[in-house]
Amino acid sequence: xxxxxDWPHHQRKRFSLGGFLWQGALIVAVLLVIGGAAWxxxxxxxxxxxxxxxxxxxxTAGFDISQHLIDYSAVSTYGQAFLVGLLNTLVVSVIxxxxxxxxxxxxxxxxxxxxxxxxRVAAGYVELFRNTPLLLQxxxxxxxxxxxxxxxxxxxxxxxxxxxxxxxxxxxxxxVLGTQIxxxxxxxxxxxxxxxxxxAWAIRRHRExxxxxxxxxxxAAIVCGLPLIASLLTQQMTGVTAVSFDLPQPGRFGVxxxxxxxxxxxxLLLGLIIYTAASIAEVVRSGLSAVSKGQFEASHALHLxxxxxxxxxxVPQAIRIIxxxxxNQYLNLVKNSSLAxxxxxxxxVQVFAGTVLNQTGQAVEVVLMTMGVYLTISLIxxxxxxxYNEHVKLVER
Amino acid sequence: xxxxxxxTIVAALGVFFALGANNVIAQEQTTLEKVKERGQVNCGVxxxxxxxxxxxxxxxxxxxxxxxxxxxxxxxxxxxxxKVKFVALTAKxxxxxxxxxxxxxLARTTTWTMSRDTANGLNFRVINFFDGQGFLVREDSxxxxxxxxxxASICLTQxxxxxxxxxxxxxxxxxxxxxxxxxxxxxxxxxxxxxRCDSYSNDxxxxxxxxxxxxxxxxxxxxxxxxSREPLAIGTLxxxxxxxxxxxxxxxxxxxxxANGVTRANVDSLLTSENPxxxxxxxxxxxxxxxxxxxxxxAYNAIKAVGNYGEVFDRNLGSGSSxxxxxxxxALWKDGGLQxxxxxx
Numbered sequence: 001x002x003x004x005x006d007w008p009h010h011q012r013k014r015f016s017l018g019g020f021l022w023q024g025a026l027i028v029a030v031l032l033v034i035g036g037a038a039w040x041x042x043x044x045x046x047x048x049x050x051x052x053x054x055x056x057x058x059x060t061a062g063f064d065i066s067q068h069l070i071d072y073s074a075v076s077t078y079g080q081a082f083l084v085g086l087l088n089t090l091v092v093s094v095i096x097x098x099x100x101x102x103x104x105x106x107x108x109x110x111x112x113x114x115x116x117x118x119x120r121v122a123a124g125y126v127e128l129f130r131n132t133p134l135l136l137q138x139x140x141x142x143x144x145x146x147x148x149x150x151x152x153x154x155x156x157x158x159x160x161x162x163x164x165x166x167x168x169x170x171x172x173x174x175x176v177l178g179t180q181i182x183x184x185x186x187x188x189x190x191x192x193x194x195x196x197x198x199x200a201w202a203i204r205r206h207r208e209x210x211x212x213x214x215x216x217x218x219x220a221a222i223v224c225g226l227p228l229i230a231s232l233l234t235q236q237m238t239g240v241t242a243v244s245f246d247l248p249q250p251g252r253f254g255v256x257x258x259x260x261x262x263x264x265x266x267x268l269l270l271g272l273i274i275y276t277a278a279s280i281a282e283v284v285r286s287g288l289s290a291v292s293k294g295q296f297e298a299s300h301a302l303h304l305x306x307x308x309x310x311x312x313x314x315v316p317q318a319i320r321i322i323x324x325x326x327x328n329q330y331l332n333l334v335k336n337s338s339l340a341x342x343x344x345x346x347x348x349v350q351v352f353a354g355t356v357l358n359q360t361g362q363a364v365e366v367v368l369m370t371m372g373v374y375l376t377i378s379l380i381x382x383x384x385x386x387x388y389n390e391h392v393k394l395v396e397r
Numbered sequence: 398x399x400x401x402x403x404x405t406i407v408a409a410l411g412v413f414f415a416l417g418a419n420n421v422i423a424q425e426q427t428t429l430e431k432v433k434e435r436g437q438v439n440c441g442v443x444x445x446x447x448x449x450x451x452x453x454x455x456x457x458x459x460x461x462x463x464x465x466x467x468x469x470x471x472x473x474x475x476x477x478x479x480k481v482k483f484v485a486l487t488a489k490x491x492x493x494x495x496x497x498x499x500x501x502x503l504a505r506t507t508t509w510t511m512s513r514d515t516a517n518g519l520n521f522r523v524i525n526f527f528d529g530q531g532f533l534v535r536e537d538s539x540x541x542x543x544x545x546x547x548x549a550s551i552c553l554t555q556x557x558x559x560x561x562x563x564x565x566x567x568x569x570x571x572x573x574x575x576x577x578x579x580x581x582x583x584x585x586x587x588x589x590x591x592x593r594c595d596s597y598s599n600d601x602x603x604x605x606x607x608x609x610x611x612x613x614x615x616x617x618x619x620x621x622x623x624x625s626r627e628p629l630a631i632g633t634l635x636x637x638x639x640x641x642x643x644x645x646x647x648x649x650x651x652x653x654x655x656a657n658g659v660t661r662a663n664v665d666s667l668l669t670s671e672n673p674x675x676x677x678x679x680x681x682x683x684x685x686x687x688x689x690x691x692x693x694x695x696a697y698n699a700i701k702a703v704g705n706y707g708e709v710f711d712r713n714l715g716s717g718s719s720x721x722x723x724x725x726x727x728a729l730w731k732d733g734g735l736q737x738x739x740x741x742x
Binding site: 050051064066141252253264310344354355357358359 | 488489492493496512513515516517518546548549550555556560561564565568574576577578579580584587588591592593595632636637661732
C-alpha cells in the first residue's frame, strides 16, 4: 500500500521555478568554491615550485618498512610502500574487528548477569576503557608490553625451540608448503564440501524430527582430518613432506626466521580490541535491554537453559537493535588504527602520510589518497553491515 | 528557506572571492614585508634538541638554531632579538609548515638534499652546521663498529634523512636490519632506551645531545662510523630571493665577524676600527644593508645580540657547553674548516 496517495492535495509537492533556480544557483556556487579552491591550490603549488601529480608513485622509495605483507625493500616504489601501509592497516583491522566483537559480546552479556561479581567486573571494564583516551591506552600497552619482556635474546621467554618472546617481538614457526601439495589441497576441498552437506542434512533432520546432531564438531573433525591423512599418505608415497615449518633461530640481535609478530603490532591490536570491546559491550547491553521482559519470562517458562534463552530468543531480537551502532564501532576501529603512528606500527598513515609525504613533499596528493582509502574502507564496511541488517531485520507483513 | 539559500550563496561567493584575493596578496607581499608587518619572525625550530634548539628551565629557547633566529630578529627589528616566535616542528611536519606559511624559515637541523631543494619547493644556501649520521649503542652490547650491526633493530625518526641513509648503508654493505620508526624524536629515543632497538641512528650531533638527556648517558656510546654527509642548512621558500639573501648573508656576516675578531663584547669599540672589512660589516662604510632591504647596521645588531658564529658555536655546542663538540668541519676556512663566507662588499 502506498502511503503517498493518502497525502492531502495541498501538501503535494509542486514545481516551483524560483526554488529550482535557487537550487541551481546554490549548486553552481558550491562547484565554484570547490573549483576555486582546487585552482588556488594548484596555482600556489606551481608558484612555490612544489612538485605535483601522481608520477611520484613510480619513484624509488629508498626507505625500509619493518612489517610488509608483500615483497618490499628500499628499491621498491612509493606506490608499493602505499600498498604495504594499506595492507598493514587492513590486517590489523580485519583481526581486531571479530576479536573485539567477541570480547564485547561477552562483556555486554556479563554486565546483565545476575551474578553480582560478574556484572561489576564487566561494568568496571567498560568504565575504565571507555573513559580513557585510546592514544594513552596504546602508549600504555606498548610500553607495558615492552618493559615487561626480556630485553636480551638469550633471556627470551621460549617454548622449546619453536616459540620465542622478547622485546623484539613474538616469533612463531612458519608453515612452508612443500612441492607435493596437490593431494592435501584436493582433500581439503572435498572435506569442506562434506562438512557443508553434513550441516544441511543435520538442519533438515532437526526440522523434521527435532533431534540434534553435533554437525559442527564432526564437520570440524572432517576438515582437519582429511587433509592431514592426505598429506601423511603423500609423504609416505613420495618421501616429500607436504608442509614443513620454518623455525625461529635466536641470533645475536634478535630471533630470525619463522613468523615474526612485532611488539608494535601486538600493542596496537590489543589496544584496539580492548578499547572497542568496551563500546561494543555497551551496544550489546542496550540491545539486550531493549528485548521485552516477557520474552525472558516466556523462555524461562519453556524451561530453556540460560544459554539457549540468549541464543534462540533474546539475541536474534537484540541483534536488530545492535547492528547499526555496531557498524559505527567498526568504522571507529578502522579509523582509530591510524593512531598506530604514535607507537611505530607501519600502518597507512605512518608509512604513506608520514615518510612518503615527507620525502616527496606532495602533501595534497598523499593526503587525498589516504583520505580516499579510509573513505572506501568505511563505505565498504557500512555497505556490508547494511546488507546484514536487511537480512536480519524483522519482516513486517 | 529563501533567506537561508540566499545567505548560503553570499557566504559561498564570499569565500570564493576571499580565496582569489588572498592569492593576489600572497603574490605581491614579500616575506620581509610580511615579517615586518607582523612584528616578529616565525622561526621553525626542532621539538627539542640540546645544542640546537631546546627550551631551558625558564622556557627560553637555547642553541645554535635558536640564536640564529634571534640574530635574524635583531637584524630586521633594529637590534630587538626578542621579536621571534619559535615554532617547534617535528621532522615529519616541517616542510608542510613552511609551505603553508606557518613559519618564515627553517632553522631546524634540516639536511640540504637535492629533492628537498627541488620537489619540496625550498631554497638552501648556507649550512650552519656540517654533520654526518652515526649510531648510538649500549656500551654493554659490545658493539664497536657499525659493520657489526648486521641483523640489528634500529630506531629511527620518520621524515629524517636517517631513514634513507640507513637503508643505503645496509644495502651497500650487504647487511640487513629491522627499522623501527616513530613520528617524533622523543618517541624514538624512548623506544631505544626501552631496549626496543639495538641502536639509535641520527645526525651524530643529535646523538650526543640526546644521549645527554638519557637516564644514564655513560651507558651509551656513539660508534666511530659516520655513514653520510648531513649539511644542516637554513631553508626558505622558493621564489623570494631577497629573503634567501637576508637569511644567508646573516650567516656570512657572523662568519666574517669571527674571522675579523668582532665579538659581542668588542663590537661597539670596533665601530671606529680602520679595517675596511669590519667597517663594511658594521655598516660604517658602504651600504650592503639597504641592498638587503634592511638598515645599514643590520649586522652590527645581529652580532650585538648573539655574537659571532664562533661565540654562538662555543656557547651552545662547543667548549662552553656540556656537549663539548669540537669545531672540526665547522671551523672557519682559514682554520682548515668548511665554514666559508664570500666577501662582503
